[in-house]
Amino acid sequence: MDWTPKVFLDTSALIAGLASATGASHVILALAEAGLVQLVISDEVLTEAERNLQAKLPRALPAYRRFLTACPHQLIPSPSRKDVLMALQIIHPKDAPLLAAAMVQAVDYLVTLNTRHFMDDPEVSRQAGLRIGTPGDFLGWFRQGIKG
């Protein structure tokens, strides 16, 4: 058995995991660096994280970039306009490109702290065909997986 789930991280979870050692987001990043989960990051997530840190915590940018070098990850390009238009049928326009990117990659889990758009309506997860949850939700699912 070789089980290394593909986890797509939203910008919120990436930043929270880097900025705080106490939350579930941090554990996910540690699992990714250890090679126990496959981290998937989109061009959009990198752009948002970079812009956000540039605006609010520019001194942390070198540490952020060091993590991306240290942690194995799959960087995926922006989804096509056609894929985004399909995702628009499922979720708020602001989050359609991110959802489309995760759908195209057929990841095992989309992890986000944005519960309002991604989780409040269970139809989003169902129609996208993706598991979607908070970092804590993901760790619960991962624990079940490693227990077999």
Next chain:
Amino acid sequence: MGLTAVQYLTPTKVQVQERGAVTIPANIRREMAIAAGDIFTVLCVGDSLIMTRKRLELPGITAEFETIMRESGVTVDDLLEDLDTQRAAYVREQYGLDA
């Protein structure tokens, strides 16, 4: 490296000794070539502990973040609060969507 058969080898009970010491069963030490003095990182995932040989950069990077945040008076919530605005800008630039 994922979770391979080696990690699933013979589930075995171990008991925590004085000062937290735990003996890794001999068959697992043999299979994984674990020797005295080897260093592991321990990850806590809920009620499970995962030990990995990988030396992680993340703890040092997060400690650096926390220091910079403290010195700058910025909290995690501050960092997260405007992500919606960043996202709306990205979606507008890339796809012309008015979100």
